[in-house]
Amino acid sequence: MRKLRTIDLFCGSGAVMWGQQLAGMDPIYGVDRDHEALDTTRAAGFAAAYCDLQHGPSLLALLMPFRGSVDVLSASPPCQGWSGLGKKKRASDRREAAGICVTAAVTVGARWLVIENVMGLASSLYGQRLMEDARDKMGWATWWNLDAADYGVAQHRRRCFLVAGPHELVQPATCPMVNVRDVLPDIGAPAIRQEQVTAVSRSVSRPSPTVNTRGTIYTHPEVGVRRNKGDRVAGRRLTWQELALLQSFPPDYPFRGKTQGANHRLVGNAVPPILAAHVFRRIVRDHEEKSRDSS
DSSP states (O other): OOOOEEEEESOTTSHHHHHHHHTTOEEEEEEESOHHHHHHHHHTTOOEEEOOTTOHHHHHHHHGGGTTSOSEEEEOOOOTTTOTTSOOOOTTOTTOOHHHHHHHHHHHTOSEEEEEEEHHHHTSHHHHHHHHHHHHHHSEEEEEEEEGGGGTOSBOOEEEEEEEESSOOOOOOOOOOOOHHHHOTTOOSSEEEEOSTTOBOEETTSOBOOOOTTOOEEEESSSSOBOOTTOOOOSOBOOHHHHHHHTTOOTTOOOOOSSHHHHHHHHHHSOOHHHHHHHHHHHHHHHHHHHHHHO
């Protein structure tokens, strides 16, 4: 049985493509406009190209040679406009490029479309219109609201996935929880804390808080201590390598940021590969079932 072929837009460091490969797919191409992210994706063994993804005509021209040879188009467009950390921007904001992904899926003839973003997009009016557009063009569409901690990732990271295709799919079943100590056995502290005001230190026997692009998770000597304004940091900052493990990257994943800060950004922007694998494995299993039924 042939593997499903995928293209990933806004591919970043290749995390989704890695997850698709774990799920049994064949990621054939990634597209992004961040050169350090592209260097990382290529170092991980995937083909990837630069494109200004905000410019629709350039993107569609780049994808035309793949028309008819792609089964799944995936994308993780910028989330700043819908993040709870900032003001929501109107749908026409140039940072919100999710709409072009539906057109791109139709252009290449993909049967399935998966768009990942922060929870705010799914609950917005624009997110509902995006789902309706995908449903009109693909046949069926819905939002899956998932927490990475429910899928074997040692981190609470709630994200939404717009899944669209020819027929309904049920979201993946959850699996046993993985905690911080499972992936960082030598962390050397009983707790960690996101060093932001009001954050509370939590046991390393639980999943971590969300890994962000600034790398603000630190060790802490006690569980249950709230951070107040002006408090001094009590422990050490987790390295980007440790945060990559919390994101479920393999230990030898070849990040190519030119600085520590760049690697923190690449790690924090990524979709946890193990979470991606669970999402795309649902499509793979559907493909396998349909292939058996037709044989």
